[in-house]
Amino acid sequence: MEELKHKKVIQGLLGQIRDQTATLSLPKKIMEVCGTHTMALHRYGLKKILLDVGIDMLTGPGCPVCITPNEIHEAAIELVTENRNFILTTFGDMTRVPTRADSLQTLVPAPDSQVKIVYSPTEALDLARQKPHKEVVFFGVGFETTIPAIALTVKAAAAENLQNFSVLPAFWLVPPPLRALVSADDVKVQGFLYPGHVSAIIGTEPYNFIAEEFGIPGAVAGFEPGDILLALRSILAQMQRGEAAVTNEYSRVVRKEGNRTALTLMEAMLEPKDTYWRGLGRIPQSGLQFKPEYREYDAVNKYALEIQEGSGDLPGCRCGEVLQGKLAPPECPLFGETCKPDSPYGPCMVSYEGACLAFYKYRR
Amino acid sequence: MCLGIPAKVIEVDESNQGKIDYMGTKVKTNFALVDNIKVGDWVIVHAGYAISKLDEAEAQETLDLIREYLEVSES
Numbered sequence: 384m385e386e387l388k389h390k391k392v393i394q395g396l397l398g399q400i401r402d403q404t405a406t407l408s409l410p411k412k413i414m415e416v417c418g419t420h421t422m423a424l425h426r427y428g429l430k431k432i433l434l435d436v437g438i439d440m441l442t443g444p445g446c447p448v449c450i451t452p453n454e455i456h457e458a459a460i461e462l463v464t465e466n467r468n469f470i471l472t473t474f475g476d477m478t479r480v481p482t483r484a485d486s487l488q489t490l491v492p493a494p495d496s497q498v499k500i501v502y503s504p505t506e507a508l509d510l511a512r513q514k515p516h517k518e519v520v521f522f523g524v525g526f527e528t529t530i531p532a533i534a535l536t537v538k539a540a541a542a543e544n545l546q547n548f549s550v551l552p553a554f555w556l557v558p559p560p561l562r563a564l565v566s567a568d569d570v571k572v573q574g575f576l577y578p579g580h581v582s583a584i585i586g587t588e589p590y591n592f593i594a595e596e597f598g599i600p601g602a603v604a605g606f607e608p609g610d611i612l613l614a615l616r617s618i619l620a621q622m623q624r625g626e627a628a629v630t631n632e633y634s635r636v637v638r639k640e641g642n643r644t645a646l647t648l649m650e651a652m653l654e655p656k657d658t659y660w661r662g663l664g665r666i667p668q669s670g671l672q673f674k675p676e677y678r679e680y681d682a683v684n685k686y687a688l689e690i691q692e693g694s695g696d697l698p699g700c701r702c703g704e705v706l707q708g709k710l711a712p713p714e715c716p717l718f719g720e721t722c723k724p725d726s727p728y729g730p731c732m733v734s735y736e737g738a739c740l741a742f743y744k745y746r747r
Numbered sequence: 748m749c750l751g752i753p754a755k756v757i758e759v760d761e762s763n764q765g766k767i768d769y770m771g772t773k774v775k776t777n778f779a780l781v782d783n784i785k786v787g788d789w790v791i792v793h794a795g796y797a798i799s800k801l802d803e804a805e806a807q808e809t810l811d812l813i814r815e816y817l818e819v820s821e822s
């Protein structure tokens with residue numbers, strides 16, 4: 384789909400978008416829910432071009448590394464600094480998130496313990512198989528895109544009765560924080576660019592309430608610049624007609640009903656729970672936890688970890704507001720001063736999907 | 748981290764394990780989350796798992812939708 388990067392295609396779509404905005408009252412505030420969209424908007428210079436035609440793109444809560452509150456990171460740090468023979472595995476970005484104490488990258492592990500970066504949860508599972516005398520914990524962070532993969536490793540571990548493997552879950556669901564955002568009256572989102580790969584799992588229907596109950600248009604988008612512009616064109620067309628729907632502009636990957644195999648697996652192994660998000664606070668039924676029959680593979684349960692909601696917040700970091708589209712990263716007093724990619728103060732400057740990193744990296 | 752990459756399936760066994768070719772690199776991939784995968788299919792891979800199979804007809808439709816811009820540039 385190289386064509387979706389083609390300059391003529393981009394210019395053609397931008398021309399149409401310009402014509403559309405000429406008929407609308409401006410500016411229009413449209414939230415890109417997903418951090419990967421934030422990155423793409425900046426990388427291709429679309430953020431600024433769109434602003435010039437009256438479309439103000441707001442950053443959203445779709446960066447799993449960013450919305451995981453620090454107290455969960457601190458629990459992971461505690462595991463590997465206070466216990467011998469532990470291997471704490473996680474995705475690369477997670478190791479660089481600063482907390483009140485250390486980050487997973489800077490901590491000094493207990494003797495015979497270590498932190499190891501993995502690309503897939505299966506690597507953590509393999510490690511547990513290869514090193515039966517070590518306790519292997521996968522710090523599993525993710526939205527609906529990643530949760531099924533992590534759940535499958537627990538399923539495999541349970542089938543093998545592998546006792547030295549567990550998951551420290553930071554499982555986030557996309558629709559509940561969107562409900563929280565549109566219900567709050569301090570953020571005025573007029574349209575939603577829905578995440579492409581979360582939607583590959585959940586389908587398009589879980590967003591219907593935003594159109595039906597709140598009258599806000601939206602479209603599911605892929606990650607090429609052409610994909611994003613096609614989705615924006617669809618949102619603007621809905622605005623022109625005075626309608627609100629959820630359209631699918633990433634139909635080569637996303638089916639309306641989502642990925643049934645993954646959804647069935649999640650329903651079988653996990654259950655929703657009220658969960659505390661960085662910046663957004665406690666949101667009803669916005670996270671997932673393992674069902675009782677899999678709890679022995681949940682590190683919180685297995686090692687009796689105490690995680691106190693909101694206790695890890697870093698004073699001064701405005702990441703929480705950035706994640707709700709309330710603040711643009713450069714408006715944070717620490718942006719580019721105390722907080723930079725090589726010396727991040729908050730997670731939004733760490734993650735490859737972090738809005739602060741996107742703004743910093745592609746600032747002009 | 749949420750970035751899913753489109754890649755071509757080059758190997759798949761009966762236990763749903765296999766490999767994809769991502770820009771010339773062979774990467775071990777688990778296909779348990781997608782049904783009826785065969786060599787030559789295109790999939791989106793995330794954290795070592797294929798999460799969706801690319802629908803060629805739908806991909807073609809998107810291409811048709813944007814082709815007009817390319818034609819303008821060629822003429």
Ligand code: SF4
Nearest residue numbers: 701702715722729739
């Ligand atoms: S610039 Fe740094 S300190 Fe400010 S909100 Fe972003 S991550 Fe937090």
